[in-house]
């Protein structure tokens with residue numbers, strides 16, 4: 521039987537390893553692809569992110585999808601998470617907005633404020 525302190529040490533170690541694995545130094549773009557997102561046009565938005573990144577040969581961004589983000593009426597939604605953990609939530613996206621986010625935020629590091637949830641809400 522391990523002591524509480526030993527268990528705590530094991531937990532700490534596991535958490536540290538996990539965060540090392542996750543922190544690949546890449547920016548993550550997470551697109552909401554629940555039914556509501558897809559109905560609102562999330563697929564073309566996701567494609568626009570991927571195509572624009574590919575066209576500009578950007579290597580340090582991972583585009584992934586997730587299910588429900590929780591605000592149907594603001595779909596399509598995408599979150600941009602930088603390696604330092606900072607999260608920007610973009611709402612009511614379309615392919616054109618996605619391409620602008622690629623250039624201004626993902627490449628030049630300046631979030632497109634007018635498309636963020638704080639501005640739209």
Ligand code: FES
Nearest residue numbers: 556588590591592
């Ligand atoms: S079902 Fe629409 S955001 Fe969850």
